[in-house]
Amino acid sequence: MQITLARGDITAQEVDAVVNAANSALLGGGGVDGAIHRRGGPTILAECRDLRATQYADGLPPGQAVATTAGDLPARWVIHTVGPVYSASQDRSALLASCYVESLRVAADLGATTVAFPAISTGVYRWPMADAARIAVRAVRSSQVGAELTEVRFVLFSEDAHAAFATALAEIAAR
Numbered sequence: 001m002q003i004t005l006a007r008g009d010i011t012a013q014e015v016d017a018v019v020n021a022a023n024s025a026l027l028g029g030g031g032v033d034g035a036i037h038r039r040g041g042p043t044i045l046a047e048c049r050d051l052r053a054t055q056y057a058d059g060l061p062p063g064q065a066v067a068t069t070a071g072d073l074p075a076r077w078v079i080h081t082v083g084p085v086y087s088a089s090q091d092r093s094a095l096l097a098s099c100y101v102e103s104l105r106v107a108a109d110l111g112a113t114t115v116a117f118p119a120i121s122t123g124v125y126r127w128p129m130a131d132a133a134r135i136a137v138r139a140v141r142s143s144q145v146g147a148e149l150t151e152v153r154f155v156l157f158s159e160d161a162h163a164a165f166a167t168a169l170a171e172i173a174a175r
Contacts, residue, residue, distance in 0.1 A: 010035070026052055
């Protein structure tokens, strides 16, 4: 599997699956979540409401992932995952890594070959970018799921985020 970086808008990615940094309610929000729901249209929200009414009445737990169709996005599916809120006093890095691994598992189950990820938990959940990048790249690189995945693309909105992920990718490649 090839890991690539792109700077830009995750809602414009032509991949099989786009990962949404969702909140546990699965009903839209701000940041990446809001952008995916706005551009993807009402089909995504309708499927999220169905998920809440059936499988996830209490919301999607942090570290887990679930898929819907992608509505009007150029992707085929949206994989929703809930990142943990950063805590300086509690190590939640395993939950953050789980977001990436579980999203890849869902992608593999769907038959996806290309997946685009945002920088999960780095917005309103305040995870420091460099640490989040290191955790994300390690989780994807070490994941044993999705042998048919050909590309995992990290789509970063800012230059700082892109630089942090480039550094993390270079550090992992150097080992």
